[in-house]
Amino acid sequence: MSNLIVIVFDDAEQAGKVRDTLKSVEHEGRLRLDDSAVVVKDADGKIHVKNQMDRGVKIGAVTGGFLGLLLASVFFPVAGILIGAAAGGLIGKSAGLGVSKSFVKEVSESMTENSSALFVIIRDSDPDLALAALRPYEGKVLQTTLDPEDEETLRRALHNK
Numbered sequence: 001m002s003n004l005i006v007i008v009f010d011d012a013e014q015a016g017k018v019r020d021t022l023k024s025v026e027h028e029g030r031l032r033l034d035d036s037a038v039v040v041k042d043a044d045g046k047i048h049v050k051n052q053m054d055r056g057v058k059i060g061a062v063t064g065g066f067l068g069l070l071l072a073s074v075f076f077p078v079a080g081i082l083i084g085a086a087a088g089g090l091i092g093k094s095a096g097l098g099v100s101k102s103f104v105k106e107v108s109e110s111m112t113e114n115s116s117a118l119f120v121i122i123r124d125s126d127p128d129l130a131l132a133a134l135r136p137y138e139g140k141v142l143q144t145t146l147d148p149e150d151e152e153t154l155r156r157a158l159h160n161k
Contacts, residue, residue, distance in 0.1 A: 002034055005130070006107060007139040008117045012040050015116035016050070018137050022120060025133045034121040041111040107142055117142070 009015050015038040025031040037051040107117055118139075122130055 002121050002123045005120050005122065006117060006142045007134075008107065008111060008115060008142055009137070009139045010112070010115055012042065012114045012116050014137060014139065015040070015118035018118050018134065018139070019120065021133050021137075022122075022130070025129060031125045031129050031133070032123045034123045036118065036120040039108060039111070039117040039119070041108065041113055041115050043113050045113055047108050110142075 007015070007018070009018070019036050019038055022031060022033060022036070026033050035051075037049060040048045040050070042048065104119075111117060
């Protein structure tokens with residue numbers, strides 16, 4: 001089962017650092033990431049999306065393009081139209097992750113200048129491993145598909161160093 005976690009950070013670099021930490025844990029074989037994307041709002045309020053999927057042609061072919069299409073259609077409307085805005089919605093529905101374009105837009109609009117957000121899809125992994133990796137960082141959980149108990153544990157871990 002896949003779980004989506006969306007966390008916003010007050011620092012423009014923090015989401016990238018957290019993604020790097022999760023990738024390190026994945027390379028150790030302790031966590032499995034299907035996809036991740038970092039959204040940064042710079043000092044001028046401009047949004048930058050950094051999607052990362054290096055699994056090649058795996059199951060991630062469906063979910064791997066999900067964040068890229070969804071984020072592109074929100075932040076780069078012309079590209080979204082060319083790609084087909086509906087494709088992002090269809091992929092999102094097929095992945096069963098409950099993320100809409102309006103939610104992604106809401107995240108970007110709620111971000112302050114010089115902040116970042118991490119969208120990450122974690123598959124078939126022990127939530128405690130993700131929590132251990134995230135514990136050193138402070139952030140605000142905006143959405144997760146974790147069960148309510150694991151979500152509350154994640155929120156506490158991010159707020160209490």
